[in-house]
Amino acid sequence: MKVSLLLEMAATSAPERVALGSLKQSLSYAGLEMRAKAGAAWLASQPAEKTVFIGLNGWAFPALIFASARAGKPITPLNYRLPDADLNRLLALSAPATAVIDDDMITRITPPPNVSILSRSKFEALCLDASLQASEIPERENEIALLLFTSGTTGEPKTAVLKHHNLTSYVLSTVEFMNADETDASLVSVPPYHIAGVSAVLTGIYSGRRIFYLSAFSPEDWVETVEREKISHAMVVPTMLNRILDVIAERKTSLPQLKALSYGGGKMPLPVIERALKCLPHVAFVNAYGLTETSSTVSVLGPDDHRLAIASDDARIRERLNSVGRPIPGLELKIADENGNPLMAGKWGEICVRGEQVAGEYLQKKVISADGWFPTNDAGWLDDDGYLYLDGRLDDVIVRGGENISPGEIEDVLRQHTLVKDVAVIGLPDAQWGEKIGAVIVPNTANVSEEDLAVWVKTRLRSTKTPEFWEFRDELPYNETGKLLRRLLKEELSN
């Protein structure tokens, strides 16, 4: 089943319903389907077997996703925020391809051989061409729907392979067709080159929820857009939420039309989600955990879990605000030791997942086991009720004198200190221990000392978990989806 069928079904059932756009200017499912049909007819006439998209969100992106699927050509949205040299390198790696590029980004591109370039404005014009819209193209099979470069926080970017089957399985198991209210609208602020940017299109279309794109994130604009566009659903990364809450508090608004807010992509600090739950009592909060290689979400902490946790006096239940919830239907999840054997509840190990939405494959190599398990390289543990807690990347584990130390645990303790605004704990080379623990602190004030923080950690954990190297900075490096770039810190501080 191809992803293009999702739009086809929506256009068959609710042709006039609004698929995307603003309250004032919108595009219907039938309108989007016609554009995708024309785009597919044009792509089918192009020699290259792949499609590349370099550009901002807007109707051209979903149209190109569905057009590529219809034409049987995998699509690769590229990260336009990369420096020109890196962007051109990824484009060359994607050749041979037909590339649709925003008009004002074309000058940044040095077209590699076997890549033909079409400006976004020309692509949009041909999507409206009546003869292309009317032309039927022969059914062309291609298992692969999407080729995505992973963000590569731990090394060279890899190309994740996502098949139509993976993506449609994800949509079918998580979304009921056209179950959204006609007035529902999703505010999408994730970029097109992120898996969440693609899954937002697929689940938005299938659920019948209008998609509204926020071109660039600022907390003020976000809040204004939610109010103006009567947004009912939105997804944010943790770094966005606190800034949004500041604006909400400043303007004394409560965003009454907002029904649901999901978050993911990085660790949500406990004080931020607690503040959000108090500040927006009518909103259903969802914490979603997922990866590119798993077609997006694999586990969710749902609205009821959030409300139960915040109202509970039981520390065990309250702790769930730190969890990413339980696996979604149709997906198996286990915590495994280094040999892939399942571990008991409470034991720390690698998170492994299995299910039809799990691709677990790169162009470079397949990393799925013979029996279908995909090792995520994320570390974590399950509680007795099956709630999943994340604890960093397996690669981030600090090995000090043979002891495995998780940076997350130390970061959590440091973050509870009132003078600490943000923190990253990393392993640094050490002649005696192999690795030593380093802490990079973003302080709230200037008068915070290493000694105080060291005592703070030592009394709460133990001396072997107390950082031996301290550095104070104004900010930590994050990528635009809110992931801490530990590798970068490690490289900088290892010398």
Added chain:
Amino acid sequence: MIFKPGSRWKSAVCSAEVIVVRTAPQDVTLACGGLKMIAPDEPTPEVTASVTITGNDVGVSVGKRYIDAETGLEVLGAKPGKGSLSVDARPMQLKEAKALPASD
């Protein structure tokens, strides 16, 4: 026949079309309105008055999933139609929707 996941089938008696979501391990006959479903490019056979359209009460709705518990065959409605689905003459059951909060 053994159905390929992702394969598309149309009804011979109405406008319904379905996609196979989960396949059955054995040979089965998938029917709509009592008549064997056909490939999208196959010509629709003439339906004579003598053909009984069985179970015309359920029909096929777009986006609904239908399952045959005995073999595990599961299909998704891609186009609506009046005919009801059956596997080896057993009526297929509507698969209950589960509520999952939006996460994207």
